[in-house]
Amino acid sequence: MAKIWSLLCFTLLLFTFNTQAARLAIVIDDVGYRVNEDNKLLQLPVAVSIAILPNSPYGRKIAEKAHQQGREILIHLPMAPLSQQPLEKNTLHPAMNREEIARIMQDAIQKVPHAVGMNNHMGSAMTSNLRSMEKVMQVLSQSRLYFLDSVTIGNTQVTKAAMGTPVPVLRRNVFLDNIQTEAETRHQLNRAITLARRQGSAVAIGHPHPTTMRALQHALARLPDDIELVTPGMLLNGDQTARNGIKPRETKPVPETQWEALKRVKKILSDNALFNTLNRYMQKLWGNQAGAQNPRRTV
Template sequence: MRCGLIFTLLCCLAGAAQGASASALAAPHKAYLTLIIDDLGQNLPRDRRVLALPGPVTTAIMPDTPHAAEFAREAHQAGKTIILHMPMDPATGPFAWHPELPVEELGKRLDAAFKAVPYTAGINNHMGSRMTAEPAAMAWLMDELQRRHKFFLDSRTSAKTVAAAEAQKIGLASVSRDVFLDDERTEAAITTQLQTAIKLAHRQGSAVMIGHPYPQTLAVLERELPKLKAQGIEWIDIKLMISVRGNQAMAGHGKDGVYRYR
């Protein structure tokens, strides 16, 4: 009788363990998505559509735009994360960084840009295919952002970028873009890119998207973002994404969590 009872208990425990294991295997894999909209500050009615998107969109505001400070205040009041969309070579203008500029001038332009865009939590590069390939300048920038308690988002406008690698070297809070939504400005192409980001998030656990306030992009986002949850996607703020990734490079950015350097 006693042996039979023990056998029955063992069978129950084995069944419970098997069930727990099956539940763990069946548990949905976390898939996180972050969205940044660049080039803001130029057109208030258009940019306000970005603030109305249903989730934690990050607003990247250009310093040399007529509504930079005003839109930053509105974004702050709406509870959005604001980053400085810093012009870098081949971008032009009074704030733009160029490889031939001395560090003193880079610092002056960075100071002026931060003053033009209040409430910033971090920075990403506007253009910058030449500038982000400059190790010395990028190392200086990451030290400066560390001093200012700002994070860095590498827009990855060039495969030669060393920006994220320099951030990783000093442990600066940073993250890198995975998908550009709207290199091709048609709703069909943008929808395809969004689905690419969703698939990537399911495959590697997270994806970082950058888009622009084009009418086609906003139309797609307004239509598709409310569907993310049903597709197993959790849309999170960029600061949480930095925490989720822990400053590690994704497969498209490097190897074994380390960013490629050139």
């Protein structure tokens, strides 16, 4: 009976730790044009990362503020879409040669200090072109940045293009605000949470819209206990900051220690009615067995 009880306790502990393993990364794109919105963005939990447009007027200033917070920074690199729409300066096009791509990318890296990653701004035409993305990955392999595929088109070639290079690649799972309402952002955030629980992790991308900021400020303060808010770099194999030779800075919220996790497990179990009923029953049973094995001596 004692072995069965031990197995039950172990199973409950294993279940509890597994439910806490889901990791969610959130990246806010298009940063650098709106001072008020960008400053509100910096009030979100520090694990929320930002992707800065390299030719935006306030991008460098926001990058410095974010770096002081310990926030993860990406370069939001403009890439050509299939549709006709206004483009950012120095937008990458499939027709560009490797030298032109390298020049634009190096310029972007200089304009966004402290960046550890890069993702595409628009880019359905560029990211669906394997040869073009191979050029991008060849250049990126010299910078020690990871690449987050925003997945703006279904047949993206980003992952395939990175094969054979040292560039780590992540993929976006959910867009938070294609429809700009607080209700839609909350709905998409819940989708991302469900995916994180199912897959172990998920990446969500949003934008500095007022509705998005309000929804995230409210929702992230009430994340479920089994969801850990992380940076995209933390989803890669190994610590991205260590790979880049950057000394990690203390950030908030920080991952809980093993002792804190065990205390949380204890609280969860102590609040569980079934666990308490079984515990009382087993204590009584063990007490009866101990009494039978060690009867009281009479004189």
